[in-house]
Structures are given as C-alpha cells and as structure tokens.
Amino acid sequence: MKIKVARCAGFCFGVKRAINIAENALRELKDGDKIYSLGAIIHNPQVVDELSRKGLEVISDLRKIKRGRVIISSHGAPLETLEEIRKKKIKLIDATCPFVKYAQNIVRRLKKDGYRIIIVGDSAHPEVKALNSIAGKIKNSKKIGIISQTTQNKENYIKEIGKILGEDFSEVKIFNTICSDTSKRQSAARSLLKDCDIMIVIGGKNSANTRRLWQICKESGVDSFHIETELELKKKWFKGKICAGITSGASTPDQAVQRVTRNIKTKN
Ligand code: SF4
Numbered sequence: 212m213k214i215k216v217a218r219c220a221g222f223c224f225g226v227k228r229a230i231n232i233a234e235n236a237l238r239e240l241k242d243g244d245k246i247y248s249l250g251a252i253i254h255n256p257q258v259v260d261e262l263s264r265k266g267l268e269v270i271s272d273l274r275k276i277k278r279g280r281v282i283i284s285s286h287g288a289p290l291e292t293l294e295e296i297r298k299k300k301i302k303l304i305d306a307t308c309p310f311v312k313y314a315q316n317i318v319r320r321l322k323k324d325g326y327r328i329i330i331v332g333d334s335a336h337p338e339v340k341a342l343n344s345i346a347g348k349i350k351n352s353k354k355i356g357i358i359s360q361t362t363q364n365k366e367n368y369i370k371e372i373g374k375i376l377g378e379d380f381s382e383v384k385i386f387n388t389i390c391s392d393t394s395k396r397q398s399a400a401r402s403l404l405k406d407c408d409i410m411i412v413i414g415g416k417n418s419a420n421t422r423r424l425w426q427i428c429k430e431s432g433v434d435s436f437h438i439e440t441e442l443e444l445k446k447k448w449f450k451g452k453i454c455a456g457i458t459s460g461a462s463t464p465d466q467a468v469q470r471v472t473r474n475i476k477t478k479n
Pocket residue numbers: 223224225226285308309310311361362390391392393420461
C-alpha cells in the first residue's frame with residue numbers, strides 16, 4: 212500500500228513559537244519559581260504532558276495562584292483575564308500567535324469605528340472568547356464587520372457570510388482572518404484526497420482545527436479516521452486500500468506524524 216503524507220503536516224508556525232516560548236521560560240526556571248499555563252498551551256494532550264514533566268503547570272483558574280509567571284497560549288486570552296493577571300501583579304508571558312493578534316487588532320479597529328462585529332467560529336474556543344471580549348456588545352449598528360476564527364474552514368466561512376448578508380445593513384466589512392497555515396493545510400489535505408482511499412488525521416481530540424480537517428476529509432467520501440497517536444490505528448481500516456493519506460492538525464508534532472507513518476508502513 213502506498214502512503215502519502217500531506218505537505219503541511221506537523222506543528223504550525225504559531226504552535227512552534229508558543230512551545231519555544233514555554234521551553235525557553237522553563238529553562239530559566241529558578242528554584243521556588245513557578246510557571247503556569249492558563250488552560251492547555253496547545254490542544255495536544257501528549258505535548259502538554261511533556262511540558263508538564265518539564266515544569267509547566269496547567270491551571271484553569273487564576274484564583275489558584277498568587278505568584279509566579281503565567282503563559283498565555285497561542286489562542287490569546289480574554290481582556291478580563293489579562294486584567295486579572297495585571298491586578299494580581301503576576302508576570303505574563305504572551306505566546307499569542309501573531310495571526311491571532313492580527314485578528315484581535317481588526318476587532319479593535321471595527322469596535323472603535325462603531326461596527327457590530329460578527330466572529331464566525333466556535334464560541335467556546337479560547338481564541339473566539341478572546342476576540343469576543345474585545346468586540347464587546349455593539350448590538351444596533353447597521354455597520355457590520357465580519358471576521359473568522361483563524362482556523363475556520365473557508366467554505367464554511369463563505370456560507371456564513373452569505374447568511375449574514377441577508378440581514379439589514381448599511382455597510383459590511385469582511386476580513387479573511389483564516390491564517391495562511393490553516394488554508395495551506397486544508398488545501399494540502401484536499402489534494403491528497405484525490406489520490407487516497409483512506410485518510411488518517413492526527414491531532415488532539417480537543418483540537419478544533421484537527422476536527423475541521425477531519426470533517427473536510429469525511430465530507431469528501433474517503434474513509435477518514437481521527438487519531439491522537441499510532442496506538443489507535445486499526446489494521447482492518449487498511450484492508451483492501453491502495454493509498455493511505457496522512458495529515459495532521461496544527462498542534463501535532465512532526466514526530467507523531469512520523470510514528471504513525473512508520474506504524475502504517477510496517478503493518479500493511
Ligand atoms: S493555526 Fe494559524 S493562527 Fe493558529 S496558532 Fe497556528 S499559525 Fe497561529
């Protein structure tokens with residue numbers, strides 16, 4: 212059986228950068244000092260576990276800490292959280308991805324100019340929560356500003372824009388804030404789907420961009436499976452298949468992709 216790995220698999224730029232920031236901070240950790248991450252620094256349990264072993268403690272609530280340093284993940288953090296960190300006088304290490312910062316800056320500008328801001332994305336995702344906190348609640352403006360979560364699927368974004376354009380408005384500003392890594396990753400998966408009859412999508416089950424990638428693969432009609440590690444692979448998936456495609460979410464390390472590739476090669 213042939214195996215093809217997508218052009219854009221492994222960590223994205225923003226995730227690599229966040230991990231480097233965390234590892235550099237952990238290297239400088241002095242006795243008695245503590246570094247916390249507010250929520251998982253990236254949506255990959257295996258990588259988060261590895262960073263925990265190096266000393267990064269994941270917390271869900273700032274009330275639990277009185278001192279130390281807090282890392283903001285690549286997704287950014289809501290304004291209230293940043294304010295709480297400032298009030299507590301805890302040192303902040305900002306690993307927000309520059310693409311996310313770019314989207315945040317657009318929201319700031321739209322808000323200042325009185326636009327009602329619509330964010331197309333998963334409202335429970337930390338990135339969207341942060342964007343929402345900046346957008347505030349301008350409800351009655353007929354000027355509408357539309358942006359997307361950086362990891363949104365473009366087709367879905369276009370569909371949602373179509374719905375919004377059905378509303379009453381005087382002016383609409385639309386921004387393509389889907390990051391270039393997400394676009395490249397999705398189009399690399401689509402081009403693999405043309406050649407493969409099975410797709411393996413690697414990434415955290417809690418990773419929104421991995422789930423979206425899996426969704427794209429499933430919708431193509433090709434048998435597609437979402438796994439976190441090679442241990443979840445099942446021999447029966449590959450029976451009678453000619454070409455297996457492998458892709459991964461933005462928070463999946465290259466080594467995880469290599470392990471899955473090796474495992475499929477040796478067992479099929
Ligand atoms: S997926 Fe894009 S926006 Fe998100 S962290 Fe990676 S590079 Fe940044």
